[in-house]
Amino acid sequence: MNRYVMYNFVMVSLLNLMLFVPNILFQYRYHGAVSSLIAAAVIGPLFGIVFIRTITKYPGKGVPEILNENYPRWVTVPAFLFFALMWFSAASITVDAYAVLINRFFNPDANVLVILGVMCVICLYAATRSTLSMLFIMEIMLLLNVPLIVMLLVKAGGSDQMNWDAIRTASNYVQSMPKLAPLAAATFIFTGYLNLSIYNRVLPPNYKFKRGYLLPVFGIGVLATTYFIPIGLHGIDGVSSYLYVWSATSDSLAMEYGFIERVLFVFLILYLNLTLIYTASGWHQAMEMIKSCFPKYKPSIDEHPVPRSNYVIVSVFAVITVAALYLLNEKHLTEFTSYWLIIRMFSEYGLVIWIVVHTLLRRGAA
Amino acid sequence: MRRFCTACVAFIMLSLLMQGCGFKDIDKRFFVVAAGIDRTSNADKPYRITLRLAIPSPKAEPGASKSQLESIDTATIAEGVRLLKGHVDKEIDFGHCKVIVLGESLVQSDYVEALTWMIRRRDIQSIATVAVGKPSAEDVMNANPPSERYPGNSLFLSFGTEGTDSPFTLQMFLFDLERRYTERGLDPFLPVIKRDHMTYMISKVAFLDKQKVKLTLSNEETQMYNQLSTQFKKSSIMATYKGKPIVALLTGIHRSYRIIEQNGQAVIRMKVRLRCILEQAPRGLYNSDWRQIEKAFSDQYSTKAETMLDKIRNTGVDPFGFGLRYRAMHRGSDATWNRWVKLYPNAKFEVRTSVKIDGTGLIK
Incomplete structure (x- = not known):
């Protein structure tokens, strides 16, 4: 079952492009983005591993059950509603951003709301399935898409248009101190572990978290790719002028002997799949959080x-x-996202600390 | 199951809403295969847009390509393209526009507006090739090479490594032009396309600053720039040895450079290692001492390279990216860049070349 934990992590970290994480990092490229990346590479995996190790001590229980059993309703219900809002808004920003992207690159004449409507119907169908089905959908989609995404990232890194001097120049700005906005953006890459607050219900009782080193290794890889490859291809001074920086980056690559010369379209289709599965998963978790607010609700993983x-x-x-x-x-969407990322960082680490402290206190009392 | 059917029906209903939106059949579209932008002398209509539109043809054999040329004078580029829609019966689509030619008149005044338009438009590929058209973009567009298999393909096969591999043809992608336009310490270059009756002649490179063209190199210098900047291998070097010209084909090239500061002056030490096979040389060289030929090659190459680098530096442009390298080697701050701005005009180039001859070809 270890792989289901990793799927969540991989999905969220690859999805960072859709939540404008690179754009926020590039805004601060002269003022603390690089040091924020380093700070995030330490904080992110640390909280991740601590959280996974703690929550797996409660087999078959999600965060709602753990908190409901120990705290009065007037504490937990607002907390659940807040977390539901956080998950829901991330998923919705992603699918909104993607609808705009389709409208820009695939079909500018179509009505963007119709495109979004169709995507929402797909996500609605997927998100209403049971928690177990949700994880299976995630597995299939990631197995189909991630190999190609990784191939594109490697291709981008090996492009002969890559200017390593620009990348070195960017990393020379390491001496300025980390700032809140880029730190919040960079830590988003590691945030996938938090999905366990619902998906932990599915993990078997004898589950033990293994290969924790994959979190920092994969996360730092994605972080470095997200930040440095666009700089290498668009230059340190010009990279921030692009609105859809990774679409522009994939458009800068050519596959002369591929079926499609423009990598952009392959990239967009892969990210369409990733966006849909992320949105479905995010809505599913938000839905479970809201349902946990009702006193009579009994969670079941395969209803x-x-x-x-x-x-x-x-x-x-x-x-x-x-x-x-x-x-x-x-x-508005971009601005809203940058605030969302900051609130997310605080609420995420708040939740982790809450659960960890609760567990330690309970163990001390027992 | 019933629920699933409901979901399916809902999905189909929603899809029906999509009817008639934007999708035009391929035979209702005109694909632009090359676009040209010129500057006119008319102040009210400063741009002349020339589009080469491909006419779909069932045959794909050399010489069977057909295309239509449309041209218009306009106040702004975007409006001009929209106005051109009134000249044709199909929807104009830039999705396959692989070459964009900027007229000499445009790059000599100000290319920024055209660049911004291209990079802002979503359907122009970032991997389109940009070039300078001489004497004008319209003139280059007018050439209709007899060897074309499908419209515009001889123009873009000239670039890149798919078709011909000429050492005189450098390629500039649109996204690279944008990068070099914005980057401090790295300036754009553009290949120059000259019309030669029915065909094209691409053998020179032009260097630009952040606004307009500053310098155009000769053929020989262009080849040397290609060797030194992109380490282009399928090229040759020339030297005079005992009063006779010798040409050698490169089989290996390696170039590295370092920037050193000496007494407030920047010294750029470039090391070039070349391996080659003689291609055109007098008979009987096999038995003479190769080291002397190698030395002649090395010395003459270094001198020519230094002359070329000095020439580029004197016009104030930096297509090699020495400035970016300087920024990469020093602390990240604006002060670093300001120091380089003062250093570059007086920078000194020291090129050390070592040429190694692998063989003399098939005869002695």
Whole structure:
């Protein structure tokens, strides 16, 4: 079952491009992005491993059950609603951003809301399935997509247009201190472990977390790729002018002897899959959080048939997502995301510390 | 199962909403295979846009390519392209535009607006090739090489490694031009396409600063620049040995450089290692001492390289990226860049070449 933990981690770390993480890092490229990357590479895996080791001590229980058993409702319900909001908004930002991307690159004449609507229907169907099915969907999608994504990243890194002097220049700005916004953006890469707060329900009782070193190794790899490859291809001074910096980066690569010369389209399709699965997973977790607010709710990992409440909650999510894109423009979306990333960092580490301290106190009392 | 069917029906209903949006059949589209932008002398309409539109043809054999040329004078590039839609019966699509030619008149005044337009438009590929058209982009567009298999392909096969591999043809991608336009310490270059009756002649490179063209190299210098900057192997070197010209084909090239500061002056020490096989030389060289020929090659190459580098430096452009290397080797701050701005105009180049002859070809 170890691989299901890793899937969550890999999915979220690869998805950072859709949440404008590179854009925020490039904004601070002269003012602390590199040192933020280093700080994130320490903080991220540390919290990740501590959290996974702690939560797996509660077999079959998610964060809602752990907290509900020990704290009064008036503490837990607002916390769950808040976490639901965090997961839901991340997923919705991603799918909104992707709808805009489709509109820009695939079909500029189509109505962006219709595109988003279709994507939302797919995510609605996937997110309302049971927790177990959700993990299986995730496994299949990642197995299909990640090898190609990694191939593209390696191809980008080995491109002969890569200017290593620009990358060295970028890393020379290491001496400025880390800043909050780039740190929040960089730590997002490691945030996948937090999905266990729901998915821990599925892990078997005898589960033991193994190969924890993969977290820092993979995370730092993704972090370095995300930051340095666009700088190598677009230059340190010019990289921040691109809005969709990784789309531009994949468009800078050519596969002369591939079926499609423009790597951009391969890249967009791969990220479409990744976005859909991330959104479905995010909505599913937000839905489970909201359902945990009801006193009578009994979590089950493979319920059949799908309860009506699932459809109601996720439909509300979908409607809010479409409405958000209708009301906001691209600039609002980016600004909102940078605030979201900062709040996410604090709430994520708050939750980790809460669970860890709770566990330590309980062990001390016992 | 019933729920699944409901979901399917809902999905199909939503898909029906998509009907008629944007998708145009391929035979209702005109694909732009090359675009040219010139500067006119008319102040009201400063741009002349020339588009080469491919006419789809069932045959794909040499000489069977057909294309249509459309040209318009306009105040802004974007409006001009939109106005051109009124000249044709199909939707104009830039998705296959692989070559963009900027007229000499444009790069001699200001290329920035054209570059910004290209990079902002979503359907122009970042891997499109940008070049300078001489005497004008329109003129280059007019050439219709008889060997073309499909429209525009002889123009873009000239670049890159797919078709011909000429040492005089450098390639500049659109995203690279944008990078070099924004980067401090790395300046753009563009290959120069000259029209030669029915075909093209691409044998020179032009160096630009952040606004316009500053210098155009000769053929020989272009080849040397290609060797020194991209370490291009399929090229040759020339030297005079005992009053006779010798040409050698390169089989290996390695170039490295270091920037050293001596008494407030930047010295750029470049080391070039070349391996070659003689291609054109007098008979009987096999039995003479090769070290002397190698020395003649090395000394003459170094001198020529230093002259070329001095020439580039004197115009104030930096296509090699010495400035970027300086920034890469020093502390990241604006002060580093400001120091380099003062250092570069007086920079000294020391090129050390070692040529090694592998053989004399098939005869002695």
